[in-house]
Amino acid sequence: MHDIKFIKDNSSLFDAILKKRNISSHSKEILFLHQEYLDNLKKTQGLQEKKNSLSKMFSPKLNQKEIEKIKSDVTKIKKELDELKNKTDEKKNKLNQILLEIPNLVDDKVPIGKSEIDNIIIKEVGKINKPDFKIKNHVEILEKNNLLDYNKASKLSGSRFSVLRSSLATLHRALVNFMIDINVTEFQYEECIVPELVKSDCLTGTGQLPKFDEDLFRTNFNDLWLIPTAEVPLTNFHREEIIDSTKLPLRYTSFTNCFRSEAGAAGKDTKGLMREHQFGKVELVSIAEPNKSMAEMERMIECVEMILKKLNIPYRLVELCSGDLGFSSAYTIDLEVWMPGQKKFREVSSCSNCKDFQSRRMKMRAKNHGTGEIYYPHTLNGSSIAIGRILISIIENYQQENGTISIPDILKNYMKGITSIGSK
RNA sequence: GGAGAGAUGGCAGAGUGGUCGAAUGCACCGGUCUUGAAAACCGGCAAGGAUGCAAGUCCUUCCAGGGUUCGAAUCCCUGUCUCUCCGCCA
DSSP: OOOHHHHHHTHHHHHHHHHTTTOOOOHHHHHHHHHHHHHHHHHHHHHHHHHHHHHHHOOTTSOHHHHHHHHHHHHHHHHHHHHHHHHHHHHHHHHHHHHHTSOOOOOTTSOOOSSGGGOEEEEEESOOOOOSSOOOOHHHHHHHTTSBOHHHHHHHTOTTOOOBOHHHHHHHHHHHHHHHHHHHHTTOOEEEOOOSEEEHHHHHHHTOTTTTGGGSOBOSSTTEEEOSSTHHHHHGGGTTOEEEGGGOSEEEEEEEEEEOOOTTOTTSSOSTTSSOSEEEEEEEEEEEOGGGHHHHHHHHHHHHHHHHHHHTOOEEEEEOOTTTOOTTOSEEEEEEEEETTTTEEEEEEEEEEEETHHHHHHTOEEEOTTTOOEEOOEEEEEEEEEHHHHHHHHHHHSBOTTSOEEOOGGGGGGTTTOOEESOO
16 A cells, blocks of 8 residues: 555656556546545535534533524534535545555566566576486376375366375475474574464455455355465554564464465466465565565575575575566565476565555554654565475475485475385 | 353553543653662653644544434444353364
């Protein structure tokens, strides 16, 4: 959500920054609407003042005539106020509706570009293995070993769902535990278990609503929606709160299932664990002082990198260009891992600094009790890591010529002594 | 699912029709005292918005949405959430 005062004082800058996302100018329309709203608001407040003062004049000692006069005057004002209030609300709602659908302003650091083609590879880490046997993709390997069962999955739920069995399920669980452990003990994130159904207000807060409802699953129970990422509940922890600034930064981590309709992805990544309606993910969320959020972001990326290093999987850092940046983000770095089956790097994590965009939307503020200052803290989120996709990478990178998959050293303690899965 | 109680400032907690944006305590901030600190004492301390150079003035908000009333934190209705008891249940 954008600060109307900022738009007023910097309208051409505002439009220029939006243009980086290939979005046309908005400020003129917004400011016009805002002025209309203000005009109505002033009138409304004037009438309210009148009404209040009339009520204050009321006293049982007044004579009948005076009392009747006040009553009828107030009734008249109330009627007028009703209309005016409706009009004011209408303007305000219209303005809000527009503001809620405008994406975050991109940071100066973000490279300008149209699509993912213009993203910038910052660095590549780890050596890509080129074994001298024929590499299989994860679906081939896992289905052959009865570890991934699409007959069962489609019977239960249709396409874009998976059933993971026996040692593959164990490996999934091992990854979750490994990642949460390291986030808690090495990186000082607070471990949380959170609802996977949330109210629409939460989704508006983080930016999925109102614009992207098609990507989400909604239930027919109250106003509850399945979360597309744990970013939603974790970031909304402090919605409509004023946080004591000495408590910042706040760091939370959680494993949840994530649910996405994949509405616009027909035909994309149709096989395997790559793109599913339900997938597991460990998420990191930080709430930071505005002047420290970029440093916090670097720290967050290092946390995710550490996991990939410990898993010993080749990866690269990609700086998203303005045209590929997510709605709520001001600056995003993706982490992509090598997937031998596709001979491509694919995204397993996306770390974003949303600055004050989400905190404004959810009215999350911080207060410095020394100075009395109240301000919007910055929010950051990053995956650490999407389990389904990192599984693909592990399976494909650790596959052996004999069709088995060896277990990364770091996970062996989490695997009940299993050092290899699949049969020869 | 049945019966009952409740939701007030950062927290605790008073307030049942006007003088209430709201007592009091704690926390927090400033000061006095002290070599320093603590204690004690004095003062300050909700948020959002409009207007104004500013001081200030005004509007809104006591879970949310409706209603009654000249006037609502307070009365009525609906919803949400919390707690207690009973039933059921992983």
